[in-house]
Amino acid sequence: MLPTNILSAASVGLLSTLATCASATPTHKDGGPIPPDSQLLFSLKMNLGASVNFGLGPRGTRFGDPILGGSFEGPKLNGVILPVGGDWGLLDARGGFQALTVFQFQTADGANIFVRGTGPTPNGKGLHYLSLETGAENYYWVNDIMVVGATSVDREKGLVTIDAWQMIPPAS
Template sequence: MHPKFFLTSLLPLFAAGNAQAATPKTPGLTFLYSLNCSLGTSLPVGLGPEGTRTVIPITGGSFKGPKIAGKVHNLGADWGLTDRNGTFSADTRYHLETDDGAHIFIRTSGPAQADGRLHLRLIFETGSQKYYWLNNIIAVGILTAGTGSVAIDAWQLESP
């Protein structure tokens, strides 16, 4: 579809939305998986222009959900930053392999919350035809830290 046509076709929807004072419908979430992974010893990079950076190696683990399951490779890390107010934000890149042999590169980012958990944005990249749908979703996760490990529960955003 041509971009100009696409935008023009949306104009009536925007106009109708502005005429109504109703609250829009809330999007839904569909469970993707729960992931548990082990972490290596943190490597302090120190204070830089964007904050205090710490590298936390991701050393392995597993994930399982209704449509996808597999292992977390010992390949990746969190290059997280702690800002001047003391808030840690994750910045990860790591590698998943599904039980049926598909390889998936994943990036996550997001800040720690007052309860100590992190709210994450998840971005997937794969060439697998079976899991190609992951390339085109919006996904969120909640990370809970353990001792030498983390757990992440992940969901896909769904239109209302």
């Protein structure tokens, strides 16, 4: 009899937890989920140097482009892209391209923000997850936000443009 009582208590606890989680998720009036909102954080133009091909490896062909600099401007962040970091890529056997970009912002008032981006870029366009990191007090909030960048790459001009959007959770 004890196992049945324990199972019943566990079932009630699980159902209660699931009901609480379900009621905490915002939904449309038709019952579907509400998508997050977004706000433009910045737009950037980044200049790349000559590409270095590392050759074929076990996961595909790797290459990298040095970041020569650039600028970014938006409602919350403005400044220059310092000439450090790189834009690395992996081209797989099926033609899929995966980017990994690491670089540094310097805001108009002198704060440094480390930026890391990753995501697929088929045909020179894609969406990237951008992670921002700083110890600067005025910009510490960037450590705790989700940023998605709509990216375009012009290899002939050595130019990357990104419109970066801060994702905003739906209101409850």
